[in-house]
Amino acid sequence: MTSDFGGQLRIWRGKRRMSQLQLALVADVSARHIAFLETGRAKPSRHMVLRLGEALEVPRAERNLMLDAAGYRAVYARRPLDSATMEPIRKAITHMIAGHMPYPAFVFDRRWTVMDANASGHAMLSGFGLTDGDSFIDFLLEPGRGTELVENWHEVAAHLAARFRLESAHLGGDAVLEQAAEALACEAGEVDHGGRGDLPPVLAVRFRFGGKVYPMFSTITQFGTADDIALADIKIEMFFPSDEACEVFFRNMAG
Structure with a gap:
């Protein structure tokens, strides 16, 4: 990316x-001022850089680059999650995923690397041969992995491809997410929903465990007011059972 602010x-x-x-x-500025900023005829104030970054929904790390290009100090930090400053955040994340038991919950970073999970989530990860620090994207893209673990893999792959493209677009382009989206779209092929009537309210991922199929759907939570670069990228995915058999399975697994 170019080094000048305009x-x-x-x-x-x-x-x-x-x-x-x-x-x-x-x-809430004039179009003429935008034109002058882009051509270098006007220099933005620090406040203007931040205002335009907010208006364009520029990720915080890239807003720092815009500030630097305009001659100002970066304002968004990237703090390790295990730092003292982030202790309230760690407690909040632990509270959320632990409180979701007996159903699995996972914590991912910007590129879907596993950061943490609750007990049920770690049990699932262990069954997949994964642990904290592993890439969920790399795991999904292993040949035959999706169809081995998910009965309705083509539907799920199409959904994930669309999600990764959306996340990449928000970030202004991310090669890892784009490549994953392309690979998953190829695996998904043409997903045919014809002849099934109305689609369900949410796509259920039909996981295969021990010779049986358990349908689950998930919600993804992010910190809406995060001004820390790393924190803004964290995703907490919590899975819920789609039927009674799945609910019983996870309750029994949790003891």
Whole structure:
């Protein structure tokens, strides 16, 4: 990416498919000022850089680059999750995933690397040969892995491909997510929903465990007001049973 502020602003505006006028309306500035900033005829204030970054939904790490290009100090930090400052966050995450027992819950980073899980989640990961620090994307892309573990893999692969593309677009482009999306889309092929009537309210992932199939759906939670770079990327995925047999399975597994 270009090192000058005007060039970065123009690139991010293009990524968000916004005209200068559209950006001006969202950021509450004049379109003429946007044009002057992009051509270098005007220098932005620190507040203006942050305002435009917010209007364009630029990820925080890239907002730091915009600040640096404009001659200002970065304001968004990347703190280790095990640091003292992040202790309340760690407690909140632990509370969420532990409270979700007996059903599995996982903590992932920006590129779907496993950061943590509750007891049921770790049991599932162990069954898959995974542990904290492993890439869930790499695991899914192993040949034959998806169909081995998920009965409705083609539907799930199509859903994941769309999600990874959406996440990559939000980040302004991420090669890992884009490559994963392309590979999963190829595996999914053409998903035919015809002849089944209305689609269900949520896609259930039909996991295979011990010769049986257990359908589950999930929710993904992120920190909506995070200003820490690493924290903004954290995703907490919690799975729920889609039928009584699945519910009983996880309750029995948890003892």
